[in-house]
Amino acid sequence: MNIRIYTIIAFLCLVTLGYGQRRQLQEARAIIKSGKGFANAEKMMVALLKDSANLNNMRIYDMWLQSVEKQYDQVNEQMYKKQVVDTASLFGLTQRIFMIAERLDSIDMRPDKKGRVHLTYREDNARRLGTYRPNLFFGGTYFLRKNDLQRAYDFFERYIDCAQQPLFTDFCYEETDTRLPEAAYWATYCGYRMDNPVLALRYAKLAKRDTLKLESTLQYVSQAWLRLKDDASYIATLQEGFQLFPKSGYFFPRLMDSYTSKGNYTKALSVADEALAVDSLHPLFLLAKSTMLLNVGNYAQCINFSDRLIAVDSQMADAYYNAGTAYLNIALNMDARKYRKQIRKMYQQAKPYMETYRKLAPDERQKWGPALYRIYFNLNMGKQFDEIDKILKK
Numbered sequence: 001m002n003i004r005i006y007t008i009i010a011f012l013c014l015v016t017l018g019y020g021q022r023r024q025l026q027e028a029r030a031i032i033k034s035g036k037g038f039a040n041a042e043k044m045m046v047a048l049l050k051d052s053a054n055l056n057n058m059r060i061y062d063m064w065l066q067s068v069e070k071q072y073d074q075v076n077e078q079m080y081k082k083q084v085v086d087t088a089s090l091f092g093l094t095q096r097i098f099m100i101a102e103r104l105d106s107i108d109m110r111p112d113k114k115g116r117v118h119l120t121y122r123e124d125n126a127r128r129l130g131t132y133r134p135n136l137f138f139g140g141t142y143f144l145r146k147n148d149l150q151r152a153y154d155f156f157e158r159y160i161d162c163a164q165q166p167l168f169t170d171f172c173y174e175e176t177d178t179r180l181p182e183a184a185y186w187a188t189y190c191g192y193r194m195d196n197p198v199l200a201l202r203y204a205k206l207a208k209r210d211t212l213k214l215e216s217t218l219q220y221v222s223q224a225w226l227r228l229k230d231d232a233s234y235i236a237t238l239q240e241g242f243q244l245f246p247k248s249g250y251f252f253p254r255l256m257d258s259y260t261s262k263g264n265y266t267k268a269l270s271v272a273d274e275a276l277a278v279d280s281l282h283p284l285f286l287l288a289k290s291t292m293l294l295n296v297g298n299y300a301q302c303i304n305f306s307d308r309l310i311a312v313d314s315q316m317a318d319a320y321y322n323a324g325t326a327y328l329n330i331a332l333n334m335d336a337r338k339y340r341k342q343i344r345k346m347y348q349q350a351k352p353y354m355e356t357y358r359k360l361a362p363d364e365r366q367k368w369g370p371a372l373y374r375i376y377f378n379l380n381m382g383k384q385f386d387e388i389d390k391i392l393k394k
Contacts, residue, residue, distance in 0.1 A: 024048060025063055032066055038074065041067035061104035062121060068096050072132070091139030091155065094132050098158055101125050105167040126167050133162060137183055144186060153190040153199060156183045160203060181210035188220050197224035215245050222254070234258070242271070246278045256288050265296045283313045290322045299326035306353075317360035321367060324353030328371060331378075347378045365391060 024044050031041040045064035048054050072093040078085045104121055111117050140155035160183050163173035173180065184206035191199030201224045207217045218241040225234040235258050241251035252275055259268035269292045275285040286309040293302035306323035309316055327350035331343045354375060358368040369392050376385035 038070040094135040156187040192220035197227040200224040302326040320353045320357040324350045
C-alpha cells in the first residue's frame with residue numbers, strides 16, 4: 001500500500017514539474033512574440049536549467065537561444081539608429097549566443113537508442129550564427145583595445161573554435177575563413193601579453209599562417225618556450241626566425257647568446273657565417289664574428305674582422321676592444337725570452353685600439369683599465385701607467 005502511495009506521489013510530482021516546465025516555455029514564447037522583455041525570457045530558461053532533469057531538454061535551450069538572439073537584435077538596432085548603447089553588451093550577447101547554440105548542438109547530435117542521429121536544429125542554427133560570427137572577432141579586437149586581454153583572448157578563442165565545432169561542419173571554416181590566422185595571431189599576442197605561455201602557444205601553429213605578422217608571432221612563441229624553460233624549442237624557434245628574418249634585431253642576437261652561454265662557439269660561428277652570407281657588411285654580424293673568433297682563440301682572424309667592422313662603423317666600440325684584446329692575447333702566448341721585440345710590437349699595436357675603446361666606452365673601466373695597465377707597463381709609458389694605476393686603485 002505504501003509503495004503504491006509513493007508511486008502515485010512521484011507520478012504527480014513529475015506531472016506537476018512537466019506542467020510547470022511547459023507553462024514557462026509558453027510564457028517565454030509569449031514574451032518573444034510580444035517584442036519586449038527578452039531578458040526575462042532568458043532568466044526563465046536559465047532557471048529551468050538549474051534543475052538537472054532539464055539539462056538535456058532541447059526545447060529549453062532553443063528558447064534560451066531565441067531570447068538572447070532577440071536581445072542581440074534589439075541592441076544591434078539601437079546601434080544602427082545611432083542610439084547610445086553599451087558596445088560591450090552586444091559582444092557579450094554574441095558570445096552567449098554561440099555558447100548556447102553549441103550546447104544545444106551537442107545534445108541534438110546524440111544518437112537515439114538505435115544509434116541513429118536526427119539533427120533537428122543544426123542546419124538552421126548554423127546558418128543564423130554564421131551571420132553573428134564576425135562579431136566574435138570584432139569583440140576580440142574591441143576588448144584588446146580596452147586592454148582587457150583575457151576577455152579579448154576568450155573572443156578570439158571562440159571565433160577560432162568554430163572551425164572545430166560540429167555545428168559548423170558544413171562551413172569548412174578551416175579552409176575558407178581567411179581571418180582565422182589573424183585571430184590566432186591576436187590570441188597568441190594576448191597570451192604573450194598576459195605572460196601565459198600556455199595560452200601563447202595554443203594557437204601558434206595557426207597564427208604562423210598569418211605571414212604579415214609572422215616575425216612577431218615567432219618572437220612571442222620563442223618567449224613562451226623560454227618562459228616554460230624548454231631550451232630546445234626556444235632555440236629551434238629562434239633558428240626558424242633567423243632563417244626567415246636574418247636581419248631582424250631579435251632572433252640573431254638571442255640565437256648567438258643561446259649558443260655562447262653554453263660555450264658552443266663552433267655553432268655560434270656557424271650562425272655568424274650564415275648571417276654574413278646574407279649581408280657581409282652588417283655591423284652586428286661582423287661584431288658577432290669578431291667576438292666568436294676572439295673566444296675560440298683565432299686572434300689573427302679576429303683582428304681581420306674587427307678591422308672590417310671598424311671600416312664599416314668607426315664608432316663600434318667593441319670592435320676596438322676585440323682587436324686590442326686579440327693583440328694582447330697574442331703577446332701573452334709568446335715566449336718572453338725568445339720574442340721580446342715581437343711581444344713589444346703586439347703591445348704597440350694593441351695600444352691605439354684600447355685607447356680608442358676607452359674614448360668610445362668611458363664607463364667600461366673594468367675592461368679597458370686592466371688592458372691599458374698591461375700595455376703602458378710593458379711599453380714603459382710611466383705617465384700613462386700612473387694614471388691608469390690610480391684609476392684602478394679607486
